[in-house]
Amino acid sequence: MSTFLSTVKAAASQPQNSRPRGQRAKSSAAIVAQPTLGVLTAPPAAPGLLAGKDVEEHAMWLQIGLHESWEQEKRTLSQRWQGPELLQAYDRCGEVTSEYAKTFFLGTQLMTPEQAKAIWAIYVWCRRTDELVDGPNASRITPAALDRWENRLEALFEGRPYDALDAALTDTISRFPVHIQPFRDMIGGMRMDLVKSRYETYDELYDYCYRVAGTVALMSVPVMGVDKSYKGPLETVYRSALALGTANQLTNILRDVGEDASQRNRIYVPLDELAAFKIREEEVLNGTLFAASTGRIDDRWRAFMQFQIARARQIFTDAEEGVNQLDAEARWPVWTALVLYRQILDAIEANDYNNFTRRAYVPKWRKLVSLPAALLRARM
Numbered sequence: 001m002s003t004f005l006s007t008v009k010a011a012a013s014q015p016q017n018s019r020p021r022g023q024r025a026k027s028s029a030a031i032v033a034q035p036t037l038g039v040l041t042a043p044p045a046a047p048g049l050l051a052g053k054d055v056e057e058h059a060m061w062l063q064i065g066l067h068e069s070w071e072q073e074k075r076t077l078s079q080r081w082q083g084p085e086l087l088q089a090y091d092r093c094g095e096v097t098s099e100y101a102k103t104f105f106l107g108t109q110l111m112t113p114e115q116a117k118a119i120w121a122i123y124v125w126c127r128r129t130d131e132l133v134d135g136p137n138a139s140r141i142t143p144a145a146l147d148r149w150e151n152r153l154e155a156l157f158e159g160r161p162y163d164a165l166d167a168a169l170t171d172t173i174s175r176f177p178v179h180i181q182p183f184r185d186m187i188g189g190m191r192m193d194l195v196k197s198r199y200e201t202y203d204e205l206y207d208y209c210y211r212v213a214g215t216v217a218l219m220s221v222p223v224m225g226v227d228k229s230y231k232g233p234l235e236t237v238y239r240s241a242l243a244l245g246t247a248n249q250l251t252n253i254l255r256d257v258g259e260d261a262s263q264r265n266r267i268y269v270p271l272d273e274l275a276a277f278k279i280r281e282e283e284v285l286n287g288t289l290f291a292a293s294t295g296r297i298d299d300r301w302r303a304f305m306q307f308q309i310a311r312a313r314q315i316f317t318d319a320e321e322g323v324n325q326l327d328a329e330a331r332w333p334v335w336t337a338l339v340l341y342r343q344i345l346d347a348i349e350a351n352d353y354n355n356f357t358r359r360a361y362v363p364k365w366r367k368l369v370s371l372p373a374a375l376l377r378a379r380m
């Protein structure tokens, strides 16, 4: 663990090893002009101008474009890490994944070895990115450190990984049609986390959810693959995947309201929706919506949470549509992720919506019982 965390720290403090950011936009025109690179390296059209749902749409269509054209436009990236060194790098990604996300790691064991390795490499990159703003060194992370992390991302997508863990991802993106845009957007989400601690509207929150979780979905689908017998549009699969990312993140947010407010002075739930339920920001911050003396939760908070939970459940339902369109090996782990995460919403309800002093969780026995249920859905 300490090796992993120190790598994260080193990553944030290392000098820039890629092109200056200003020069990146130049390739935008070049992309259109160079059919051999095509959508593979397309940078954001005008990244600063996109907001809300447009950020997600932009990335989704870039990702679909790459997925559709992959057979004609495969990437060839030759990098320094090869043979046993590369295998070791993937093994390390597997170790980190199992250390941080045991159940999920077990899920990847059901995939083909190539898919599993690729998902670990993606997981590790996401985890390291998240650690930058959420880990032990988070208070020292600056926008400049995130810029360096982004430069490093660009470099690894160009076949110049900085370390062994990056090298595993460079290898992954030469095997699977994974676009760089969701990775950039996730870093954008971390930038938001550095400067933003309130979300005025659901649209703003949605943008954040896409950046930190929908992006994971866009990165995972091209690895998991789409079932060969599926003849419908890729858009349906990707939209379901995005829905699962959003629903997971909303669930995370609802579970952690009290912790985020009291320990981080953060409120992710939309302020205009709090106001609609006549709840003041201070009441969330101070946790006074739960009265410790009576053990009762305020009726306004209960109604507010019921509204939030209903919306998250609806998004989980939207996600269901695409799961069985994925490659057969990937379905069970995804159903498991969906079913287990959705149960956190049930646990919040069972706690009578007290997410101020109680943390909703799914007990181990329930997780075990859910596995065959998820398998059944994967086989339907």
Ligand SMILES: CC(C)=CCC/C(C)=C/CC/C(C)=C/CC/C(C)=C/[C@@H]1[C@@H](COP(=O)(O)OP(=O)(O)O)[C@]1(C)CC/C=C(\C)CC/C=C(\C)CCC=C(C)C
Pocket (backbone or CB within 6 Å): 104, 119, 122, 123, 126, 127, 130, 212, 213, 214, 216, 217, 218, 220, 221, 237, 238, 240, 241, 242, 244, 245, 248, 249, 252, 319, 320, 322, 323, 326, 333, 334, 337
């Ligand atoms: C098969 C599968 C589930 C693949 C995804 C694996 C992967 C690459 C995960 C990366 C997760 C990660 C480290 C993200 C960084 C940002 C973050 C922390 C997001 C939150 C995850 C929950 O993690 P955790 O509980 O550890 O959070 P905290 O410790 O509280 O910070 C998120 C809530 C995001 C989770 C989002 C997903 C797993 C995306 C799921 C969607 C798919 C896999 C697509 C499925 C396809 C269809 C068609 C439905």
